[in-house]
Amino acid sequence: MIVLTVCNHKGGTGKTTSAVHIAAALGLSGYRVLVIDLDPQSFLTRMMGVEEPPEAASSMMLFQQEVPLHAVSKTKLKEFDLLPASTGLTRLMRRLSKPTDVLWSKEALAEASSEYDVILFDTAAAITVYSLNALVASRHVLIPVTPEYQPVIGAEQTFQTSMMVQGKLNPDLEAPLFLFTQVDGRKRNHYQYRRYLRNRYQNRVLNSVIRTNAALATTHSDGTTVFEHDPYSRGARDYANATDELFQRIMKGEQPDVAAQEEALPVSQPAQP
Numbered sequence: 001m002i003v004l005t006v007c008n009h010k011g012g013t014g015k016t017t018s019a020v021h022i023a024a025a026l027g028l029s030g031y032r033v034l035v036i037d038l039d040p041q042s043f044l045t046r047m048m049g050v051e052e053p054p055e056a057a058s059s060m061m062l063f064q065q066e067v068p069l070h071a072v073s074k075t076k077l078k079e080f081d082l083l084p085a086s087t088g089l090t091r092l093m094r095r096l097s098k099p100t101d102v103l104w105s106k107e108a109l110a111e112a113s114s115e116y117d118v119i120l121f122d123t124a125a126a127i128t129v130y131s132l133n134a135l136v137a138s139r140h141v142l143i144p145v146t147p148e149y150q151p152v153i154g155a156e157q158t159f160q161t162s163m164m165v166q167g168k169l170n171p172d173l174e175a176p177l178f179l180f181t182q183v184d185g186r187k188r189n190h191y192q193y194r195r196y197l198r199n200r201y202q203n204r205v206l207n208s209v210i211r212t213n214a215a216l217a218t219t220h221s222d223g224t225t226v227f228e229h230d231p232y233s234r235g236a237r238d239y240a241n242a243t244d245e246l247f248q249r250i251m252k253g254e255q256p257d258v259a260a261q262e263e264a265l266p267v268s269q270p271a272q273p
C-alpha cells in the first residue's frame, strides 16, 4: 500500500486540486484509492460535493482509541473513496497536545492494505498535529508548488519539516517530491523559480508540470473531476502525466534523473577560463 501526503505550508499552492486529481487518475487506472481530508477547513470535502459528515464518518475517527480504518465508513465517490473532514477537527486539535498524538493516523492505517492500494492525505497550509500525523503515517510526500516567491519558500520549509519527521519520527519517510502547479509559461519569474528549485533539489522535482487551466479552477461540487467534465483539457492531461511520473518514481524507487542533474551542474562548477 502506498501512503502519500500532499502538503505545502503555504496556502493556495494546489494541494487539494492535486490530491483530488491524482486520486482520480489512479482510480481510473484501477487502483483502490482513499483520500483522507485532514484540513479542518474541509475544502476537498466540499469540492467533491460532500456535506458535513457525522463525526463518526469523518477523518476525526483516525484519532479515536482502537478504531482501525476499516471500521470507519467512507464516502464512495466515482473514482475514489473519501474520508471527509469535519469541522469538529478544529475542536479536536486542542485536545491533541501530547507528543504521542502525532502517532494516531499511523496506528489507524496499520491494516488498511487489504482495503486500499493507495491512501492520499490532503493537509492544511500549516504545521499542525494533523499534518504531522499524515507525515508520520506516510512513506511519500508530494509538495505542490506554484513557481512564485512565497509558495517556493513554503515548499522549502515543508521539505525541512518532512526531513525533521524522517529523522525523529518516521525513518521510512522518503525525501519529498515537488510538483509545479499553476505554471504560466509566459511569466519570467515562473521560469526562474522553476530553475531555482530544480537546481537545488534536482531529481526531487518532477519533470511533469501542471499548467494554469480554467477547467481545474471550476468547481462542480458533484463528486466529479476534470476527467469527466473536461477530459481533453490541459488540466486533465497534465494531471494524468504527473500521476504517471509520480507513480513510476514511487514504484521504481530512487532512480537518479540524469537530465535534472546535468541541468544543475553549471551552478557548482568553476567558470571556464
Ligand SMILES: Nc1ncnc2c1ncn2[C@@H]1O[C@H](COP(=O)(O)OP(=O)(O)OP(=O)(O)O)[C@@H](O)[C@H]1O
Binding pocket: 010, 011, 012, 013, 014, 015, 016, 017, 018, 039, 043, 123, 124, 125, 181, 182, 183, 210, 211, 212, 213, 214, 216, 217, 218, 235
Ligand atoms: N492548475 C490550476 N489552474 C488554475 N487554477 C488552479 C489550478 N490549480 C489550482 N487552482 C485553483 O487555485 C485555488 C487554490 O487551489 P487549491 O485549493 O488546490 O490549493 P490548496 O493548496 O489546497 O489551498 P489551501 O492551502 O487553501 O488548502 C483554487 O481555487 C483552485 O481551483
Ligand SMILES: [Mg+2]
Binding pocket: 015, 016, 017, 039, 043, 044, 123, 124
Ligand atoms: Mg487545500
